[in-house]
Amino acid sequence: MSESSQSFYNHIAQTSDEPMGLEIDRAEGPFIYTTNGNKYVDLISGISVSSLGHRHPNVIKAIQAQLDRHLHVMVYGEFIQSPQSKFAQLLCDQLPATLDRVYFVNSGTESVEGALKLAKKFTGRNKFVAFHNSYHGDTHGSLSVTGRNVYRDPYQPLLPNVHFLDFNSDDKLERIDDTTAAVILEPIQGEGGIIPAQKEWLKKVRKRCDETGSLLIFDEIQTGFFRTGSLFAFQYYDVVPDILCLAKAMAGGMPMGAFVSSSKIFEVFKKDPPLNHVTTFGGHPVSCAAAYANLQTLLSDDFPQKASTIEQTARKILKGTGIVEVRGRGAMLGLQLESTNLTQKVVEDCFDKGLILGWTLHSSTLIRIAPPLIIDKDLLEESFQIILKAVQKII
Numbered sequence: 001m002s003e004s005s006q007s008f009y010n011h012i013a014q015t016s017d018e019p020m021g022l023e024i025d026r027a028e029g030p031f032i033y034t035t036n037g038n039k040y041v042d043l044i045s046g047i048s049v050s051s052l053g054h055r056h057p058n059v060i061k062a063i064q065a066q067l068d069r070h071l072h073v074m075v076y077g078e079f080i081q082s083p084q085s086k087f088a089q090l091l092c093d094q095l096p097a098t099l100d101r102v103y104f105v106n107s108g109t110e111s112v113e114g115a116l117k118l119a120k121k122f123t124g125r126n127k128f129v130a131f132h133n134s135y136h137g138d139t140h141g142s143l144s145v146t147g148r149n150v151y152r153d154p155y156q157p158l159l160p161n162v163h164f165l166d167f168n169s170d171d172k173l174e175r176i177d178d179t180t181a182a183v184i185l186e187p188i189q190g191e192g193g194i195i196p197a198q199k200e201w202l203k204k205v206r207k208r209c210d211e212t213g214s215l216l217i218f219d220e221i222q223t224g225f226f227r228t229g230s231l232f233a234f235q236y237y238d239v240v241p242d243i244l245c246l247a248k249a250m251a252g253g254m255p256m257g258a259f260v261s262s263s264k265i266f267e268v269f270k271k272d273p274p275l276n277h278v279t280t281f282g283g284h285p286v287s288c289a290a291a292y293a294n295l296q297t298l299l300s301d302d303f304p305q306k307a308s309t310i311e312q313t314a315r316k317i318l319k320g321t322g323i324v325e326v327r328g329r330g331a332m333l334g335l336q337l338e339s340t341n342l343t344q345k346v347v348e349d350c351f352d353k354g355l356i357l358g359w360t361l362h363s364s365t366l367i368r369i370a371p372p373l374i375i376d377k378d379l380l381e382e383s384f385q386i387i388l389k390a391v392q393k394i395i
């Protein structure tokens with residue numbers, strides 16, 4: 001065992017008894033190289049992060065240029081830092097007029113925390129409506145709106161007054177009422193098993209929020225930045241949220257998150273008291289420089305088409321005995337298999353053949369597929385053939 005791997009097992013806090021334990025040497029494009037000389041195709045993009053592949057040259061160049069200017073200079077919101085301003089402008093240029101102000105943070109869960117606080121302060125209410133099987137992060141606020149008891153129970157009490165409804169069901173939408181601060185949902189549930197919202201249902205949720213003065217928060221931490229075909233999933237659904245949570249693929253592999261809303265809603269963060277929501281590192285200049293290059297690159301090519309090709313190729317190749325369905329949109333896909341045993345064995349077999357596949361937190365019969373959007377067609381087809389052969393062999 002290498003020194004590095006000994007330290008990993010002895011000193012890095014572990015999150016399970018069975019970490020994947022790949023010892024990374026480097027990563028480039030769709031590939032990850034390990035210190036023992038193996039090469040893997042990254043079919044989950046570090047869980048929906050490296051949409052442009054690893055170390056995209058434009059992102060690396062932007063990071064290097066910013067390294068030569070400055071790193072952290074002051075806590076968030078005080079100094080004018082051009083990487084932040086430039087990126088906020090570019091991002092808002094892509095969004096409807098009601099999403100014209102960005103609060104930068106460092107991660108997905110922080111963006112959800114910020115969104116919840118913003119909704120409480122703006123509405124003066126404290127009730128939240130969330131959905132079964134959702135995942136919004138692992139800090140206390142985001143865990144409070146995460147719809148899976150097995151993850152919540154060890155940390156009770158969480159935020160009070162959170163009500164969970166069934167995703168895609170009209171049944172209890174009247175529970176969204178005039179005491180509700182916000183409704184939070186993922187337009188496509190990720191950890192819940194790659195479950196897309198139904199368009200008409202989402203419109204009903206929007207309508208109910210409008211009727212009751214509740215804010216609608218879309219957690220697009222996983223669906224954002226062309227992962228599902230459109231820049232953001234809400235554009236496909238044609239339903240505009242009041243607060244949009246972003247992270248993951250935002251900064252080309254650098255840590256970053258944001259919650260985006262209107263100038264009117266964000267007014268409440270300025271006073272009573274001033275500085276009521278601040279962060280030291282949110283909007284780090286290197287992350288913002290990377291995010292600008294990342295978004296500019298994403299906008300300069302036909303990424304909706306690339307995401308759609310990934311989906312079509314998956315649907316064409318991945319079928320047959322053992323495969324229940326391919327779910328999802330664009331490059332956010334779930335391969336539903338017949339049993340937990342088959343799923344585990346397929347993931348292991350593919351891993352032995354150099355494919356990194358993902359799991360989801362709430363489902364044991366689903367393989368997550370989220371390749372870098374830059375993956376070429378041959379490599380994609382080859383990878384899917386490996387998965388198909390694994391299923392055929394093991395079934």
Ligand code: PMP
Pocket residue numbers: 047107108109110112135136137138186190191219220221222247248
């Ligand atoms: N929301 C969603 C939909 C996510 O998929 C995730 C991460 N899997 C998060 C929130 C939390 O993001 P982070 O891990 O950056 O805190």
